[in-house]
Amino acid sequence: MKRNRKTTLIWITRSCVLLTVAFLIGISDNPLGLLLCYVAATALILAFVYPWRRVKKFLILAGASLIGFPIFVILHNLFYGLGEIARGIIVLEHVLGFLHAAFFIVAVMVCPPGFLIGAVGSVVMYFKDRRKCRSC
Template identity: 40%
Template structure:
């Protein structure tokens, strides 16, 4: 259970800190994407299981076999495919922006080099 709670809490904290820090531009978008994908994974796994169980409870044990689907697909796809991809996009985007910012800080400006 802790394996699900930890990323969820980290995602919530990342969203809260990003909004409080008043981050701007692409960095804010990438941080929010990363946090929301962590939170979304947990939420979509729960929704998948709740919908699956609710439909079995309401329509009978063989409901999913009768529909030909076999399982609830929408929230499953969101949890297993969309959230991990958005997590990777958010992490890579954040890292690229941070590396770019570090390089710009290290690079001497033309005005400073001309004045010396």
């Protein structure tokens, strides 16, 4: 159990370092900065899924990411529109602005790496399980 916790902390640290470097070099119209953000999101997801050894878990991650993308895009647009309507109501405007930005980041920066990890992990675990069953 201690080894898993240590590995998780290492992946989280990698993610934080990559995200810090991305912000230091800039992410506005900078392909390298955006790539580092995607790699940081991937490292953060890997921090929690690296001990998985079941195809089903990776398929659930891939499916949730695939379904989550359009849902988070719709929520982003919904909260953006509500924020425009609520312009002038200070607290509500800021809350809706935060929500539309958060849903945008999840849709664009978290769902694609989540789908990629889920798809690759399910294929790898499928062939690993298949090879293990042949030796039975």
